[in-house]
Amino acid sequence: MAETNRLVCLARRPEGRIAADDLVLTELPLAPLAEGEALVRNTWLSIDPSVRIRLAATTPKGYLPPLRPGDPLAGLALGEVVASRRPDFAVGELVSHTQGFRDYALLGADAAAIGGYGSPAVVRTGGLPAQWFLGPLGSAGLTAYAGLFGVLELRPADTVWISAAAGAVGSLAAQLAKLRGATVIGSAGGAAKTAFLRDELGITAVDYRAGSLTGSLTAAAPDGIDAYFDNVGGDHLAAALDVLNPGGRIALCGAVSAYDGAPAPAPADLFPIVAKQLRLQGFRAGSFLDLDEPMRAEIGDHLAAGRLVHRETVFEGLHRAPAALVAMLSGATVGKTLCHLP
Amino acid sequence: MAETNRLVCLARRPEGRIAADDLVLTELPLAPLAEGEALVRNTWLSIDPSVRIRLAATTPKGYLPPLRPGDPLAGLALGEVVASRRPDFAVGELVSHTQGFRDYALLGADAAAIGGYGSPAVVRTGGLPAQWFLGPLGSAGLTAYAGLFGVLELRPADTVWISAAAGAVGSLAAQLAKLRGATVIGSAGGAAKTAFLRDELGITAVDYRAGSLTGSLTAAAPDGIDAYFDNVGGDHLAAALDVLNPGGRIALCGAVSAYDGAPAPAPADLFPIVAKQLRLQGFRAGSFLDLDEPMRAEIGDHLAAGRLVHRETVFEGLHRAPAALVAMLSGATVGKTLCHLP
Numbered sequence A, B: 001m002a003e004t005n006r007l008v009c010l011a012r013r014p015e016g017r018i019a020a021d022d023l024v025l026t027e028l029p030l031a032p033l034a035e036g037e038a039l040v041r042n043t044w045l046s047i048d049p050s051v052r053i054r055l056a057a058t059t060p061k062g063y064l065p066p067l068r069p070g071d072p073l074a075g076l077a078l079g080e081v082v083a084s085r086r087p088d089f090a091v092g093e094l095v096s097h098t099q100g101f102r103d104y105a106l107l108g109a110d111a112a113a114i115g116g117y118g119s120p121a122v123v124r125t126g127g128l129p130a131q132w133f134l135g136p137l138g139s140a141g142l143t144a145y146a147g148l149f150g151v152l153e154l155r156p157a158d159t160v161w162i163s164a165a166a167g168a169v170g171s172l173a174a175q176l177a178k179l180r181g182a183t184v185i186g187s188a189g190g191a192a193k194t195a196f197l198r199d200e201l202g203i204t205a206v207d208y209r210a211g212s213l214t215g216s217l218t219a220a221a222p223d224g225i226d227a228y229f230d231n232v233g234g235d236h237l238a239a240a241l242d243v244l245n246p247g248g249r250i251a252l253c254g255a256v257s258a259y260d261g262a263p264a265p266a267p268a269d270l271f272p273i274v275a276k277q278l279r280l281q282g283f284r285a286g287s288f289l290d291l292d293e294p295m296r297a298e299i300g301d302h303l304a305a306g307r308l309v310h311r312e313t314v315f316e317g318l319h320r321a322p323a324a325l326v327a328m329l330s331g332a333t334v335g336k337t338l339c340h341l342p
Helices: A049-055 A139-151 A168-179 A191-201 A213-220 A234-243 A271-275 A285-304 A318-329 B049-055 B139-151 B168-179 B191-201 B213-220 B234-243 B271-275 B285-304 B318-329
Strands: A004-010 A023-029 A038-046 A077-084 A094-097 A104-107 A159-162 A183-188 A204-207 A225-230 A244-252 A279-282 A312-316 A336-340 B004-010 B023-029 B038-046 B077-084 B094-097 B104-107 B159-162 B183-188 B204-207 B225-230 B244-252 B279-282 B312-316 B336-340
Touching: A004 A318, A023 A318, A038 A094, A038 A318, A049 A318, A077 A104, A094 A104, A139 A168, A139 A244, A139 A285, A159 A168, A168 A183, A168 A191, A168 A225, A168 A285, A183 A191, A183 A213, A191 A204, A204 A213, A213 A234, A225 A234, A234 A244, A234 A271, A271 B279, A279 B271, A312 A318, A318 A336, B004 B318, B023 B318, B038 B094, B038 B318, B049 B318, B077 B104, B094 B104, B139 B168, B139 B244, B139 B285, B159 B168, B168 B183, B168 B191, B168 B225, B168 B285, B183 B191, B183 B213, B191 B204, B204 B213, B213 B234, B225 B234, B234 B244, B234 B271, B312 B318, B318 B336
Parallel strands: A159 A183, A159 A225, A183 A204, A225 A244, A244 A279, A312 A336, B159 B183, B159 B225, B183 B204, B225 B244, B244 B279, B312 B336
Antiparallel strands: A004 A023, A038 A077, A038 A104, A038 A336, A077 A094, A279 B279, B004 B023, B038 B077, B038 B104, B038 B336, B077 B094
């Protein structure tokens, strides 16, 4: 059994956009396993935008506290139980948990959950690739599914706009909405991503870097937009208030524009919410655990039938986890961003 | 029968806060009644914040277009049918409609409704004061009722904050919420209004002019606030995002802070909506017409039993309608603001 653990820690708070050397790989001795603990060798780390939130000096009320320099990062991860003194985890089992960004996770009874989601649990892959349980069959899948069906209550007649549609959650949401019969517009930054949306996902694509979002959306949806799945915030949310049809709904999943660097300004005018009787709902997947089973059934069927395009951007080795986070936050990755530990 | 009509018209667009001489009383000949029309002598004019919206150079998408200088103002009103060539309105009947701010309304088949609410309809007072059908038994009542029960889905265990709580809608909402068992915090500007909230309505009062709203609300509601009935927008909405408990709900009824003069800045940070999974819903009473009957039953019972404090600020004579609008928008009136025509 390993005697040391390597952990990705916060070296210093990022100023503006995060840089890889704001993080540092630290080596610490592994304590002997106490009663009630299991040791898990991580194999897949989920590289999620929300990891950035706790690197700032303050976090929003209701969120986990900021990390201090020296603290290890946390994040969803998968690993194999290599030693166990708790009855619910047997050696050799695959476990999902929130102690990512390190070689080994030490799961005690009090292992922290992020946002109510991610309590340590055994994963049975049924022969599917393990990392799918961090992506389409895991938190990304549940986030997309809960946003579309739990929050937006998407109907086949709807036109829905999904931002960051080339990302892990957005690309799933776009395809699930299309498979349910909705008209889907996806936005992303740059020609490569919009080509992915158009050619691989088969949806109407808008490049938010090319001209006015409001103008592009109006052209893409001449009859207006009924629902908006927001992964970005800032100017994207402002454009949604502008273009949404009366009675429109917005699911606020995250605001990646606000996480890294100077936050994008919030919409200056919220009166369209009143004038058009819009509904905005912030949500986290962890509040929709009742949808986990129907989500796995529906997405699992689509994956088995080859109806879902699932793209991954994989970084190899724990030492690459900082680069993975930087790349994902800067918009340089497509689909689900992962770090694979050998 | 009268041969001329006096109408309150827009003289020039207000610069900043509205002044009484931005409006002008114009006299026009009354055209002879055509088939399908009814002539109504107005007796009560409802002086509502939303009247201000159409005096600006632009109105929000989804709203009625701006008035041009020279155009007559519109607004909810009550009057008596004095001549009729339409079968649904008989001479002598009391009618509610949206052609306020004038002595006579000419109701054709196409008489405009404001926001879907206010289609001309006969009012049977059952011996109650007619003007109550513009207030607690009319649009103010339905707005308060729909916001609390249709949008916020208020529960007795909730702590609810109501802004502009000394106003027509706010004072009703505050009392209805309290009568249903909720804990109610009302905010208003200045000592006289907060005394009215505390001493006459019996709710916890916060003076938004006295120090930080967030601080005052936190002190008034140590266990946090579950629901917010927003009549103000701007800094009030920002404070709500700050103090609301996770899962909190916000009903956006109007944004009086944005109507008159320079709009109050919108909240700079909307991320609490995601972090605390808040729900915001803009609404207008006209979308909750199915609640009109239960509203009249519940509020009617409370009024009959003397359980509701109903305050009115009444201006006498059409020439006083501009002053009434200016006073109401500047926060100088309490309860329902009305203009009574002799």
